[in-house]
Amino acid sequence: MYYLEDDTICVIEPTIDNAGFQQGKLVRRNKIVKNINGDTFHWKDFNIGIDICIYGVVYHIIDCDLFTREYLNSQGIDVGDKEEPPIDPYTELRKNKQKTPTCVTKIPDDVRRRFLEYDKMVLLFTATWNNDIYRIMYFLTDDTIAIREVQKPNSGKDPVPMLLKRMKVPKDWKNLPSTYPAAYMEYGDPEIVEYYTPKDFLVSL
Structure with a gap:
């Protein structure tokens, strides 16, 4: 999340049930340096389809909310199309196991x-x-x-x-x-x- 009022950034990971590791806020809200020259990130640096390196971790941006899209468009920035998130095989396996099996009961001809x-x-x-x-x-x-x-x-x-x-x-x-x-x-x-x-x-x- 990018805060326009003071150009600060925080990174929050959506929680997943029974993930087995700490989740939630990964980066606390503050101004983050983007290069060796000491420049900090600006909202113009963000767009769909680009990679952002924060504290050595590279994040690939795949989507944004409606307000962000409209704001960037109003500032003359062409926002890219939404991308689908990568599929996690383990998460998909857990979802399939949690699904309740369905069966069709045939009604006898009484x-x-x-x-x-x-x-x-x-x-x-x-x-x-x-x-x-x-x-x-x-x-x-x-x-x-x-x-x-x-x-x-x-x-x-x-x-x-x-x-x-x-x-x-x-x-x-x-x-x-x-x-x-x-x-x-x-x-x-x-x-x-x-x-x-x-x-x-x-x-x-």
Whole structure:
């Protein structure tokens, strides 16, 4: 710190927890000689990016506060850009050790919780196939799907109650195990890897 009122200087080191050595004020406030001619430091001698030798210790200036920057600029001194301080490997190691490890706990798919939260909640979609209209119902409580045809009056077609009974529908029907009979539509979890979910249903414009 440089005091404009009497051109004195003091050097203070920021304290670090558990550093193991004395910290704080390194140089008491006084006028400091800068060369063998006995000249003392002046505020014009300070700028970002330069080295200052005080009592045999060389300090490299990397930044200054806003008041200092504005004052030097008002006096016609071009202040350099802020520099990043050098990284201390030991300090970084201590910071990493002090960090609390974080972990993500996966919430199991609780059937009872899903029933209480999504009971009687159904996503209803309207779809067409072979010029016929169908209702696709997605049941959020257990991720099952049912498809029902919308009967038109006097269509001449035999009424079909459900095109697809309520069940979980796998995405890939081509890679099903050959051990299952073709008439049996619903497969167990060990055989089916991925089922349809609500995000798979989009409405085309």
